[in-house]
Amino acid sequence: MRLLALPERPLALLFDLDSTLYSHPAYAAFQTEVLVERLARERGESVAALEAEFARRRAAREAAGLGRTSLGNLFLELGVDIPTSVRWREELIDPAAWLARDPRLDEALAALAARFALALVTNNPRSVGEKSLEALGVRPRFPVVIGLDDTYRSKPDPAPYALAAERLGVAAEACVSVGDRHDVDLAPALALGMGAILVEAVEDVYALPAALRT
Ligand SMILES: [Mg+2]
Incomplete structure (x- = not known):
């Protein structure tokens, strides 16, 4: 530390x-994957295409000297408002199944x-x-x-x-x-x-x- x-x-x-x-790396990865899958479905595109879009946006932030941001803020950039992020997470993430x-x-x-x-x-x-x-x-x-x-x-x-x-x-x-x-x-x-x-x-x-x- x-x-x-x-x-x-x-x-x-x-x-x-x-x-x-x-x-719990597997649970951390699951939380990202399940939300990215949900957004890909919403946008009617593949998970791979959406992940490439996130990679582009992360690289652009880095090139601009900006720090890393949250998945929620990346979703916001793609038009998913925070109330929608809240709803998706409540629907898709069940901590008791993992912790x-x-x-x-x-x-x-x-x-x-x-x-x-x-x-x-x-x-x-x-x-x-x-x-x-x-x-x-x-x-x-x-x-x-x-x-x-x-x-x-x-x-x-x-x-x-x-x-x-x-x-x-x-x-x-x-x-x-x-x-x-x-x-x-x-x-x-x-x-x-x-x-x-x-x-x-x-x-x-x-x-x-x-x-x-x-
Ligand atoms: Mg953390």
Whole structure:
């Protein structure tokens, strides 16, 4: 893990969900595939053609010096509004089919919850975020869950981070974003004055209580 920026006195941790609170490459790939398939069907084109279109758009962003963006924002560029993204994700993604209870995660989050206010900030709909936390056995650790349908803005838009801080009643400067994607999870939080921790896998979250011990 990399502690990119930490407030002097951190009061809240804002966690990304996918590939942060669990590591499951097949499920992560499934979530993308199923949404791309859904959009290809909507557009009446092949999955391969649509994937090529996304690759073109990602390369254009990179050439323009722009950071990576979310699948939700790429869908938005192709005319899929956020309410439609929310509906498709609710229809197609079933966290309980993929995720299982993780007692080590719960232990780490319990230790963190004793010292920090915790929130989840996910680009999935809130219902999918809550079902994921339930499947992992950690739902009670998160008093605040911000999903795509809370702001209708997809990370790296900063709005979900600003709302999480507001709901927790903690100033942005005392919040720390924890996530696996710098451009999507950390850059918008840093822009709001928050701290940022880059994780590579859920094992880094297990190690967080020790890493944040002062
Ligand atoms: Mg993630």
